[in-house]
Amino acid sequence: MNEELFPNQLLSRLGGLSIATKSGRLGHHKGTHRSRKTGSSLDFSDFREYHMGDDIRHIDWNVYARTGQPFIKQYLDEQEMRIHIVLDSTKSMQVDGKWDYARKICVGLGHIALKSGDTVSVSTRVQGQSRFIRKKGVAQRAAVTKFLSSIEEPNSESGFTDNLLSYIPKALTVLFLVTDGLEETENWAHLFKRLRGICNDVRVILVQSESEELPSYEGDVRLVDIESDDGVEVTMTNRSIRQYIEAKEIHEGKLFALAKKYGIQIIHGxxxxxxxxxxxxxxxxxxxxE
Structure with missing residues (x-):
């Protein structure tokens, strides 16, 4: 991943955003999110950069006089969130720009969380091996971007839901899954059921390309499953396209119903x-x- 893939001027547009959650599972380290716990200390802890929208009454003007930069006083009752992002690296993510798009999402979410003082971790699988990074602080944005850049292409032989739980850290505030959602619904049902015991705020981003939404193939074609290499000869007609769209809608309907059952949120990307x-x-x- 490089500057051309997600230019810094675009990343800067995310600077005023923060990850919102109703989950009460905040960490015990300093951050920028107010704890819902009562009786927590108001002792001074540290400084952080002033962001648009912060209360100017919390600016330390002595520091501003010395440095020319506004800094906010941070107290012990401001706690971090722990954000984890799982990136789908199965072979189906190779096609139609899905891979770069998914990595951009991960970079963007990481950028937002790190700038808010949260702890961010990202995991994926490469050639059967889990890859993991955990960072905190705005200065670590480049490290997270570099980590995602080092994953050249999605090539995992196993399914996205296989062994996913083994490389998700504990005590999370928000868990993001960035995937195309093409696993069998039975696999998703098993995963969703167990995820609710790990994190109270699970969010799924279904990455879809334009050709997946509405295939543009014509005539006699051979379609090959990129993950299994199985092929099938198909004559593309209006009827076959309608059948594909209906099957896709049925799959997604089941997936959304499962998510609702287990209190998991899904949006399309x-x-x-x-x-x-x-x-x-x-x-x-x-x-x-927000």
């Missing part, structure tokens, strides 16, 4: 719409960001 539309509009509309 459409590659052709762009990551900024997803993060600055859609995620704000559903209350994921």
């Amino acid at each position: 459409k590659v052709h719409a762009g990551v900024m539309t997803l993060m600055t509009k859609r995620m704000r509309q559903v209350g994921w960001l």
Whole structure:
């Protein structure tokens, strides 16, 4: 991943956003999120950079006089959130720009959380091996971007839901799953049931390309499953396209119903719409960001 894939000027547009949650499972380290616990200490803890919207009464003017930069006094009752992002690296993520789009989402979420003083971790699987990074602080944004850049292409042989629980850390505030959601619904049902015991706020972003929404193939074609290499000869007609769309809608309907059953939130992430539309509009509309 490089500057051209997610330019700094676009990342800067995310600077005023923060991850919103109703979960009460906050960490015990300093951050920028007010704890809901009563009786917590108001002792001074540290400084952090002033962000647009902060109460100017909390600016330390002595520090401002020395440095020329506004800093906010931070107290022990301001606690961090622990954000974890799981990136789907199965082979189906290779096609139609889904992979770059998914990595942009991860970079954007990481950027927002780190700038808010939260702890961010990201995990995925590469050639059967789990890859994991955990960072905190705005200075660590480059490290998270570099980590995601180092994953050249999705090539996991196993399914996204397989062994996923083994590389998710404990005591999370918010868990994001960035995936195309093509696993069998039985696998999702098993995963969703267990995820609720790990995190109270689980969010799934279904990455979809334009060709997945409405195939543009014509005539006789051979379709190959990129993960299994199984192929099938198909004549693309209006009827076959309608059958595909119906099957897709049935799968997604089951997935959304399962998510609702287990209190998990899902939104679509459409590659052709762009990551900024997803993060600055859609995620704000559903209350994921504020």
